[in-house]
Amino acid sequence: MPAPKSTQVAVADPVPRLPVLAAEACLHPPVDVTDVWVAQIGPHRYIRVGADAAALLSALDGERDVDGLVVVLGAPWTAALVERTLRAFVRTGLVVDAADLAAAEAAAAGADGTDGAGRERRRRRWLPRRPRLPRRVSYQPPLSIQLTLVDPSRVLGRFRPALRRLMSPVARGIYLAITVAGLGALAWQGGSLTRVVSHPLGLGEYGIVLGGLLVVTGIHELGHAAVLTALGGRPRRLGVMLFYLTPAFFCDISDGWRLRHNRYRVATALAGVAVQWVCAGVAALVSLALPAGDIHDAVVGLALACYVYGVFNLTPFVKFDGYIALMSHLDIPHLRKKSMADARRAAARFLFGGRYRRELPRLWWSSLFGFCCILFPVYLVGLAAQSWLGALVTLGPVGAAGGLALITAVIVLGLRAGWKLLVEARENGAGIARISVVSVLIVTLCAAAALLVEVPRTVRAGYLVADGRVLLVLPDGTDPAATDAGHRVDLLRTGLLAGSVIAGATTSGVAVDTGSRFAPMGTAIPVRGGPETISATFQQLDGVRLEQGTDRLQDSGLADIHLDRVSVGGWLIDTYVAPAVRSIIG
Structure with a gap:
């Protein structure tokens, strides 16, 4: 066991001479008589406190010292008890010394031109104070950028009685019945469901699915806000964000910590999924009344997407609704x-x-759950980065440079996490020698794995049926190795959630001039046909053979080209770095 780094004796935190709430702190009274007081620090931190602690915090006016507070509060407060409580609040950042706060406000006022009289008036108005809300555009660790659009509490607060009626047992029973009936409707339409899941939709159908999902996702967030409002809380922000590089809506329900009962907070967290499933049920039931065709399939697809998205939102390893419910x-x-x-x-x-x-x-x-919380975002970021990089590369050198910047940012975050692990180990008594040896060993093993462990190498491309020929479509930026002859190719039929191999072929290495530099959109994304917007080159495919159960190929679709096996390091470079570099250097 390594020797401790220091033998210094711990010194108690100092007690502020004239204690006062911090600049971005305030005290919320109970929502009702059965609830507790809540101290808030900034826009997101909440600390529940008892009535006695709330009395102490309310008495902090920046002009009373410890003895003065004892006189105001009376029994059972003593000087020792006040000091001990203040030290605890200082450690949380809730309480500071009035002199320090005045100095900080004076410096800020000097920077914006406020005169001394204004600073003095502000110094004496310690309470009530409302924490500053986040800026309209804010960054939330570890990887979320939020754009606040509205404060929904201003509107929803007027309808609190009506919202409470919408949460009655009868109403909840109706919601459950619609959700279950919708699932039954999807099961009844098995043929349509299979077609939507495994066959590409047209652009119009995708527009209905994506547009509807966008609207339902907004309603999902309003569901959080409505339930929190009905239970006495205040949803302060509603907006859009990039969450692990994926666009999404958000609703700030952190005010739920003011609610005394954790079942209220659980209800607030799950309200979005519940609302989304009700919308899915309504869409599924509506599809029963629609005639067979593209619109019918699109509505079925919307219902399915809403159900699946709701299930995914229950994942507890990132800050989805499932995590908020578990935490609550x-x-x-x-x-x-x-x-x-x-x-x-x-x-x-x-x-x-x-x-x-x-x-x-x-x-x-907790440790096992923590490991899942660490690894699952890595998986999400990998998927999102691969999708974003593909889109950015199509924008040319500028987009490719943005993709490389994105990769660099992810690498920096990973290195910071590793450094944090080493610092924490050192601070908790780990020896420098062991840290150094193990670190070198880990780096060596990772490098060896990156160089020696081989994985299959697959390149995503597309295919096109034109003039009786089946052509391989190679979008700009495709790995040059994919143009060589002799590689196995799988031709795919891909739907909303799944896909299958419908034919096999072999690359010929022979380029074909189609008279156009562009291929249909369906050769790059799982959509049926579409306009010719994909800049690509074309190659003849040899030995095309349909899989059993397939009678003909679609006019266009996706394809996977199977190249030689490659090391893990090579796969990472080919997948995430090489396309952007090729786009930049031409």
């Missing part, structure tokens, strides 16, 4: 952050040794 049910704020800390410390203890304090000692599964 357990009544543990920042469950994910604390679980990831436990997982990180478990890994540090195994690799480097040392002694670590668990954030959640009562949850035996």
Whole structure:
């Protein structure tokens, strides 16, 4: 066991001479008589406090010292108890010294030209104070950029009685009946469902599915806001965001921590999925009344997408609704952050040794949950990055440069996480020698795996049936190795959620001039036909053979070209880096 780094004796946190709430802190009274007081720090941090602690916080006017507070509060408060409580609040950032706050406000006022009299008037108005909301555009760690559009509480607050009636037991029964009936309607239309899942839709059908899903997702977020409002909370922000590089809506329901009962917070978290499933049920039931055709299939696809998206939203490993519900049910704020800390410390203890304090000692599964919370976003970012890179490369050198910047940012975040692990290990008693040896060993093993472990190498392309010939469509930026003769090609039929191989072929290496530099959209994305917007080259395919059960090929579709096996490192470069580099250098 390495020797401790220091033998210094811990010193108690100082007590502010004239304590006052921090600049971005305020105190919320109970929503009703059965609820608790809540102290808020900034836009997202909430601390529930008892009535006695709330009385202390309410008495902090920046002009009373500890003795003055004891006089105002009376029994059972003593000077020692006030000091101990203030130290706890100082550690959370809720309480500061009035002199420090005045100095900070004076500096800020000087920067914006406010005069001294204005600063003095502000100094004496310590309460009430409302925390500053985030800027309209804000960054939320680890990888979310939010754009606030509206404050929904201003409108929804006027309809709180009506919203409460919409949450009655009878109403909830109706919602459940619609959701279950919708599932039955989809099952009844098995043929249409299979076609939507595994066959490409037309552009108009995709427009209905995506447009409808966009509207339903907005209603999903309004569902969170409506339930929180009905239960007495205040949803302060509604907007759009990039969440792990994926566009989405968001609703800030952090005010739910003001609600005393965790079942209220769980209801608020699950309201969005419930509303979405009700919309899915309505769409599925409406499809029963539609005649067979493209619009019918599009509505079936919309219903299916809403059901599936709702299930995905219950994933607890990222800040989806499922995580918020789990955190609220357990009544543990920042469950994910604390679980990831436990997982990180478990890994540090195994690799480097040392002694670590668990954030959640009562949850035996916190470390396992934390590892899932660490790894699942990596999977999401990988999928999103691959999709974004493909889109950016089609924009030319500027888009490709943006793609490389995106890759660099992800690598930097990964390196920061590794450095944080090493720093935490050192701070908790791990020896420098063991940290160094294990780190070198890990880097060596990763490098060896990247160079020696081989994986299949597949390039996504497309195919086109023209003038009785089946052509391979190679979009700009495709790996040059895919143009060589002799590679196996799978021709695909891809639908809304799944796909299948409908034919096989072999690359010929012979280029074909079709008279156009562009291919239909259906050769790059799972859509039926579409306008010719994909810049590409064409190649003859040899030995095209239909799979059993397939009578003919579609006019266009996706294709997978199977190249030689490649190392993991080579696959990562070919997948994420090489297309952008080729686009930049031409």
